[in-house]
Amino acid sequence: MREHSHDLKYPNEVNDLINLDDPLIHGxxxxxxxxxxxxxIRNMPEGEVTDEEICNALNPLRAVSKAADDRVKKLNIEIKAAKEKGEETKKLEKELAAAEKEAVTAKENVGDEKEITLNTVRKILFILYENKFTICHRERDANSGWLTFRxxxxxxxxxxxxxxxxxxxYxxxxxxxxxxxxxxxxxxxQNCLRLVFDEATETEFLCPLCGEDLVFQDNEPFKELLDKRIEEFEETA
Known part of the structure; x- marks a missing residue:
């Protein structure tokens, strides 16, 4: 195991798992x-996947509910088409009744599942991409020209x-x-602003926002805090 400054450790192999519970990485x-x-990241499916597949993995109960709704819509379309052709629809109507029941149950099961929307997924992915934490491949459909990101x-x-x-x-x-x-x-x-001495003299030691008299600020406590943080960095270097 190689070690770097500030006690950071590097994995032996590039494909080693990252410990997301490590306070440093988590923070x-x-x-x-x-x-x-x-x-x-915890629930990312294996291999190259689309943003929609990731969203479904993050919202499994909603994915089931959506699939059930899509099934109902599909059956309704098939029944309408069959009726227009004068075909028998009893079997399809039976399937529709069962699908509608499943859709209601699926919707109820969603309950308090926290939703992570597709837009949120895309935003996270692009932030990770900008920081070189994702690999993205684009595929263009030859017929529609539609781009799919994996x-x-x-x-x-x-x-x-x-x-x-x-x-x-540091x-x-x-x-x-x-x-x-x-x-x-x-x-x-009134906590409107903070000015250095030269700036305060230009306003005649009056707040340019509210007109209150400016008061001297003792910044020693803040400087001590900065010294402490700097020392902590230097001790782990």
Whole structure:
């Protein structure tokens, strides 16, 4: 097992499973794609799949209900066509009655199942794609010209991505600490805004939004917090 800075571990093989319950990985993905996104990754079907297939996997009871409704619609169409041709419809009508009963039961079974919509699935997939966590292949139907996107999760680069994010956060903390060290701040007592000394003098120490007198802000507690966060990063480097 190879190890990297900040105690990040890399899998031996590129296809090793990612532990989504690892606090580091879970926290990173939570900020990136939310709980629905983590649920999507946990329940992603194997192989290359369409967004609709993913949505059905995330909403299994709704998928059953939709299939039952589609069956009812199909039978109604077949019965109408048969009647127009003067054909016998008793068998189809019997099938329709059973299908309608199944559709009602399926709809009742949906209950409190949390729905993750197709639009949400697509949004999550494209966020993952932008961060190189999915592989996407496009297929164009020769007759209709319709594009079908097929997706597969590829989390091999997540450890490197987290490492980059941590370095970026560290740089931002250092820059923010320098900013806090090099400035004197005044704030509006109504929490309208926060100004550095030069900006406050330009407004004659009056809030430009509400007119209240600006007051000096002691930023030492915030600077101490920044120092603590920076130290934590440096200790794990």
């Amino acid at each position: 990173y993905l939570l900020r990136l794609i939310g709980e629905d996104g983590i649920t999507l 997706w597969m999760i590829n989390m091999d680069g997540i450890y490197h991505q987290i490492e980059r994010e941590k370095k970026k956060l 740089r931002n903390l250092v820059k923010r600490k320098e900013y806090e060290d090099n400035n004197i701040f005044y704030v509006c007592p």
